[in-house]
Amino acid sequence: MEIKVLGPGCPKCQQTMQQVEKAIVETGVNAEVSKVTDTLKIAEYGVFGTPAVVVDGEVKSVGKIPSVEDIKTWIQG
């Protein structure tokens, strides 16, 4: 599974990254997590704002810090 956190590196983006990492630890899901900080790359996802979370190519959350519980539902399918 591939998870991307989109955002230039603001505090909300960093908190989102932490939430994602926490969800992965708690579920034990095998996932590769990466940050996308380049604004042009972020724009390719068509998101209105950041932070945003992308799971296996599908945008799951935009412009807010998702809860760990929400992230768990995305990565556990």
Next chain:
Amino acid sequence: MTKECCQSNNNVMILACSGASNVGQLSNQAAIELTQEGYGKMFCLAGIGGQLSGFVQSAKDVPNLVAIDGCQVGCAKAILDQAGIAAKCYIVLTDDPGIEKNKDFELKREEIDQVKSTIKGLPLAEEAPVASGSGGCCSCS
């Protein structure tokens, strides 16, 4: 860029039908000018129609969404309905401000201003601007 993120005060998404009539193009021009003036940020309705996840999820998560249809055909509303997105703030220009639909693409300044004024009078779900650190989005992309 990092400093600017989360300091944006722009949490109003503007979606225009941009249709092939005077009122469709009035919706488009009003969306452009409202974006330039800082009222909100125009976004791609076509991306939502194409069911691209970034566009659909953005419209679902944004605190304030203004959808503008030129006429009662309601293309913008239909696209939002099909994507399961609530049109939190919705206007049809032939109803309000009541502009007659035709095929004249020479837009009138007074009609553009009328449309913008009507949109600015719509009640938003959340008052913009959103302060840094609150639940709003960082519109930095």
